[in-house]
Amino acid sequence: xxxxxxxxxxxxxxxxxxxxxxxxxxxxxxxxxxxxxxxxxxxxxxxxxxxxxxxxxxxxxxxxxxxxxxxxxxxxxxxxxxxxxxxxxxxxxxxxxxxxxxxxxxxxxxxxxxxxxxxxxxxxxxxxxxxxxxxxxxxxxxxxxxxxxxxxxxxxxxxxxxxxxxxxxxxxxxxxxxxxxxxxxxxxxxxxxxxxxxxxxxxxxxxxxxxxxxxxxxxxxxxxxxxxxxxxxxxxxxxxxxxxxxxxxxxxxxxxxxxxxxxxxxxxxxxxxxxxxxxxxxxxxxxxxxxxxxxxxxxxxxxxxxxxxxxxxxxxxxxxxxxxxxxxxxxxxxxxxxxxxxxxxxxxxxxxxxxxxxxxxxxxxxxxxxxxxxxxxxxxxxxxxxxxxxxxxxxxxxxxxxxxxxxxxxxxxxxxxxxxxxxxxxxxxxxxxxxxxxxxxxxxxxxxxxxxxxxxxxxxxxxxxxxxxxxxxxxxxxxxxxxxxxxxxxx
Amino acid sequence: xxxxxxxxxxxxxxxxxxxxxxxxxxxxxxxxxxxxxxxxxxxxxxxxxxxxxxxxxxxxxxxxxxxxxxxxxxxxxxxxxxxxxxxxxxxxxxxxxxxxxxxxxxxxxxxxxxxxxxxxxxxxxxxxxxxxxxxxxxxxxxxxxxxxxxxxxxxxxxxxxxxxxxxxxxxxxxxxxxxxxxxxxxxxxxxxxxxxxxxxxxxxxxxxxxxxxxxxxxxxxxxxxxxxxxxxxxxxxxxxxxxxxxxxxxxxxxxxxxxxxxxxxxxxxxxxxxxxxxxxxxxxxxxxxxxxxxxxxxxxxxxxxxxxxxxxxxxxxxxxxxxxxxxxxxxxxxxxxxxxxxxxxxxxxxxxxxxxxxxxxxxxxxxxxxxxxxxxxxxxxxxxxxxxxxxxxxxxxxxxxxxxxxxxxxxxxxxxxxxxxxxxxxxxxxxxxxxxxxxxxxxxxxxxxxxxxxxxxxxxxxxxxxxxxxxxxxxxxxxxxxxxxxxxxxx
Numbered sequence: 010x011x012x013x014x015x016x017x018x019x020x021x022x023x024x025x026x027x028x029x030x031x032x033x034x035x036x037x038x039x040x041x042x043x044x045x046x047x048x049x050x051x052x053x054x055x056x057x058x059x060x061x062x063x064x065x066x067x068x069x070x071x072x073x074x075x076x077x078x079x080x081x082x083x084x085x086x087x088x089x090x091x092x093x094x095x096x097x098x099x100x101x102x103x104x105x106x107x108x109x110x111x112x113x114x115x116x117x118x119x120x121x122x123x124x125x126x127x128x129x130x131x132x133x134x135x136x137x138x139x140x141x142x143x144x145x146x147x148x149x150x151x152x153x154x155x156x157x158x159x160x161x162x163x164x165x166x167x168x169x170x171x172x173x174x175x176x177x178x179x180x181x182x183x184x185x186x187x188x189x190x191x192x193x194x195x196x197x198x199x200x201x202x203x204x205x206x207x208x209x210x211x212x213x214x215x216x217x218x219x220x221x222x223x224x225x226x227x228x229x230x231x232x233x234x235x236x237x238x239x240x241x242x243x244x245x246x247x248x249x250x251x252x253x254x255x256x257x258x259x260x261x262x263x264x265x266x267x268x269x270x271x272x273x274x275x276x277x278x279x280x281x282x283x284x285x286x287x288x289x290x291x292x293x294x295x296x297x298x299x300x301x302x303x304x305x306x307x308x309x310x311x312x313x314x315x316x317x318x319x320x321x322x323x324x325x326x327x328x329x330x331x332x333x334x335x336x337x338x339x340x341x342x343x344x345x346x347x348x349x350x351x352x353x354x355x356x357x358x359x360x361x362x363x364x365x366x367x368x369x370x371x372x373x374x375x376x377x378x379x380x381x382x383x384x385x386x387x388x389x390x391x392x393x394x395x396x397x398x399x400x401x402x403x404x405x406x407x408x409x410x411x412x413x414x415x416x417x418x419x420x421x422x423x424x425x426x427x428x429x430x431x432x433x434x435x436x437x438x439x440x441x442x443x444x445x446x447x448x449x450x451x452x453x454x455x456x457x458x459x460x461x462x463x464x465x466x467x468x469x470x471x472x473x474x475x476x477x478x479x480x481x482x483x484x485x486x487x488x489x490x491x492x493x494x495x496x497x498x499x500x
Numbered sequence: 501x502x503x504x505x506x507x508x509x510x511x512x513x514x515x516x517x518x519x520x521x522x523x524x525x526x527x528x529x530x531x532x533x534x535x536x537x538x539x540x541x542x543x544x545x546x547x548x549x550x551x552x553x554x555x556x557x558x559x560x561x562x563x564x565x566x567x568x569x570x571x572x573x574x575x576x577x578x579x580x581x582x583x584x585x586x587x588x589x590x591x592x593x594x595x596x597x598x599x600x601x602x603x604x605x606x607x608x609x610x611x612x613x614x615x616x617x618x619x620x621x622x623x624x625x626x627x628x629x630x631x632x633x634x635x636x637x638x639x640x641x642x643x644x645x646x647x648x649x650x651x652x653x654x655x656x657x658x659x660x661x662x663x664x665x666x667x668x669x670x671x672x673x674x675x676x677x678x679x680x681x682x683x684x685x686x687x688x689x690x691x692x693x694x695x696x697x698x699x700x701x702x703x704x705x706x707x708x709x710x711x712x713x714x715x716x717x718x719x720x721x722x723x724x725x726x727x728x729x730x731x732x733x734x735x736x737x738x739x740x741x742x743x744x745x746x747x748x749x750x751x752x753x754x755x756x757x758x759x760x761x762x763x764x765x766x767x768x769x770x771x772x773x774x775x776x777x778x779x780x781x782x783x784x785x786x787x788x789x790x791x792x793x794x795x796x797x798x799x800x801x802x803x804x805x806x807x808x809x810x811x812x813x814x815x816x817x818x819x820x821x822x823x824x825x826x827x828x829x830x831x832x833x834x835x836x837x838x839x840x841x842x843x844x845x846x847x848x849x850x851x852x853x854x855x856x857x858x859x860x861x862x863x864x865x866x867x868x869x870x871x872x873x874x875x876x877x878x879x880x881x882x883x884x885x886x887x888x889x890x891x892x893x894x895x896x897x898x899x900x901x902x903x904x905x906x907x908x909x910x911x912x913x914x915x916x917x918x919x920x921x922x923x924x925x926x927x928x929x930x931x932x933x934x935x936x937x938x939x940x941x942x943x944x945x946x947x948x949x950x951x952x953x954x955x956x957x958x959x960x961x962x963x964x965x966x967x968x969x970x971x972x973x974x975x976x977x978x979x980x981x982x983x984x985x986x987x988x989x990x991x
Binding site for chain 1: 531534535542564589595598608627
């Protein structure tokens with residue numbers, strides 16, 4: 010099976026697609042740009058959801074659900090939102106089909122035209138702030154800390170499974186606050202929740218920072234983001250958290266009575282991550298044998314493969330595996346006993362690698378005699394014989410080790426592929442020859458940002474939040490700059 | 501607060517709406533027929549989802565996700581499906597907005613018209629069976645046991661919060677099988693999962709049976725359902741499970757190589773429950789003081805209310821409540837300490853009743869002295885003083901008692917409101933004067949079913965599956981009948 014995967018070095022993009030399709034994560038659908046998330050892919054997404062949801066609740070948020078459709082006129086209310094956004098979207102114009110009088114199936118009933126078209130939500134700020142107007146009268150109604158798990162639609166011309174699809178699944182937090190300080194604090198808190206999740210659960214190191222004007226969310230005052238580096242040296246934005254100021258409150262007239270008896274507009278944030286994280290997860294760790302998953306997000310953490318020549322051997326081996334499996338299950342480890350008799354162990358081994366099960370345990374008649382098991386780890390592709398007596402403890406530790414190792418490896422890769430450059434020539438050379446994150450001085454203007462993007466296809470991924478100030482000169486204009494920013498070509 | 505709820509006897513429909521809105525379950529939205537599910541309502545829905553999802557997984561199902569949009573032509577492929585369904589739906593015809601040249605916001609870009617219109621899924625049989633064609637080649641690929649949690653849209657002219665909304669949330673199971681027997685078994689298994697959930701978790705007794713031709717799902721050979729009786733004597737269909745035969749496999753050309761080397765069409769089932777269950781939950785148990793929730797689905801099971809006259813008393817009472825709360829939390833009971841100092845205990849008590857917290861515990865200075873607590877149960881509105889020492893055990897038992905009592909009460913109500921009638925006159929009289937489930941003989945024809953519906957607005961809710969045969973004569977035509985069927989007016 011694994012042989013069918015295109016090598017990463019040969020064709021990175023095809024390698025990615027091969028893994029997504031062949032590991033059974035997702036599939037193309039009959040609808041342009043929309044994907045089918047298959048059970049194995051969805052099981053990973055469920056683990057992502059479960060953990061993020063717990064983190065949102067631990068930070069005081071509640072879930073709710075708002076309509077899929079947004080009246081067209083809502084998009085015109087926040088000027089920069091409509092300018093920078095939402096032009097490419099799915100538009101509902103009719104509400105009834107009828108039988109074709111010519112007998113060719115069904116047609117749209119021209120009499121069932123909507124008075125005002127409905128937009129399938131590309132993001133929900135407008136419909137939510139229109140609702141918040143009814144929920145907020147005084148400071149006592151604040152803060153509102155709400156998250157929504159939903160599907161959204163952005164009409165994309167060029168799509169890639171998980172990374173860019175017309176419909177995708179995501180969560181969007183929408184919070185309302187009394188003060189600017191509180192809203193800014195919330196924005197920062199949530200980008201750090203995302204960073205924690207990416208690093209501790211996905212094993213994916215990320216940079217945290219703010220977006221430049223050219224990359225900011227339409228309608229936001231500030232966009233904070235996390236950025237990860239993929240194995241082809243391209244950056245991937247993995248999550249964003251927006252400080253929206255009073256923009257949406259003004260657009261939808263959401264005022265509140267303040268503690269001191271005045272009226273003021275409410276302060277807003279929004280933040281989201283999507284099924285794009287699935288694409289990041291695949292690209293961050295996988296290899297030419299298939300998917301590599303961090304144990305904390307792997308639907309199956311340990312797969313058992315029996316080795317046998319006859320029914321008698323199978324019976325003995327199976328009995329032992331069932332016992333060991335039960336011991337791991339009892340520790341909360343998710344296991345699979347691959348006892349199919351239609352395929353050989355070699356096929357099963359390749360499938361374990363393709364699907365990225367963190368640990369594979371093979372047990373044969375010799376192991377029964379010796380009280381051992383062959384334990385293979387997916388991340389390093391190394392094997393070791395372990396005594397069955399210590400197997401549970403060994404596996405528990407190994408899962409932690411693999412989680413750590415995957416992160417460390419990705420971090421080393423990022424460090425090796427982060428470059429500081431001081432001239433535009435060097436900038437272009439590094440981008441073309443090495444890719445990666447390129448740290449350079451920039452004069453802070455939209456013009457320079459746009460010029461660099463046009464000439465090199467590199468964008469400012471973020472202005473780092475770690476605050477390392479360093480005087481320098483813009484690589485393009487030579488104007489003064491107070492700190493380096495992070496450029497990269499990006500997904 | 502509670503006073504604002506219309507009495508159930510005065511206006512049942514308004515009573516229902518008052519509870520949904522005032523308990524904070526849902527709200528109307530700016531989009532006709534679409535609702536906003538508010539945090540408290542969504543927290544109940546999450547509990548429903550969590551439990552059903554566990555039951556689906558325990559019966560071997562996996563989750564996946566299919567596109568929101570379905571090409572229009574797909575609906576014409578299964579003849580009875582398109583005839584009985586899907587005419588009233590949201591139709592996407594364009595994929596881009598543009599700035600209005602006259603400066604009035606945005607308009608639909610006439611150049612961005614889709615070649616084939618897309619329907620926002622009203623149910624997903626068509627897109628899923630179109631996908632299964634690629635996944636199924638041989639009997640080795642079967643069964644496929646997939647469930648999807650999703651939003652669906654059916655354009656409704658008259659909507660009611662939770663009960664009938666244009667967009668709603670649901671789960672839809674779609675399974676593919678080698679044999680008819682296996683598919684029928686699956687259909688039955690899932691209707692029993694629904695019945696178990698309704699009775700053990702929602703505390704709502706249900707009848708299980710099959711639908712008559714007039715009420716069957718468009719495209720199904722047989723529709724199994726669970727039906728519950730609401731407090732106004734109307735029936736509510738709470739879940740359906742369809743045996744689809746080979747209809748969709750034939751429509752989408754899904755064949756497989758059988759074990760004996762032939763080709764055959766795949767056998768199908770589909771089954772679903774929706775946010776309609778929220779409406780059923782409200783109507784099954786609530787009273788004029790507000791919501792009554794079964795403890796197993798209550799987001800807050802126990803609310804503590806402090807009673808005090810001054811800060812000193814508050815400090816003492818709070819300290820004890822925090823200790824007791826921690827002990828309940830440790831048992832996995834979800835608790836709330838309502839320590840707001842802006843409202844009086846009486847207001848809090850009313851709110852506890854409105855929101856349906858199963859248990860309310862009030863503790864004041866006298867309780868601290870005596871080591872007692874005042875425990876009020878929502879279902880019976882009775883109170884008792886309990887020693888703090890035994891409080892945890894008492895609460896654990898009481899939650900079970902309330903769960904049982906709610907079910908028993910609803911069952912008694914149903915039994916009292918189930919009538920056997922033997923003439924059409926009596927049938928109409930019972931319907932008009934009492935409502936409820938009316939058991940009557942029917943000749944099994946579509947004509948009689950339609951006539952009764954037209955004349956009385958009562959429909960056949962189901963043909964009971966318990967198999968109690970009883971010879972009789974149709975109340976309308978006098979033709980022979982082998983068993984009584986269940987009629988009712990329904991939501």
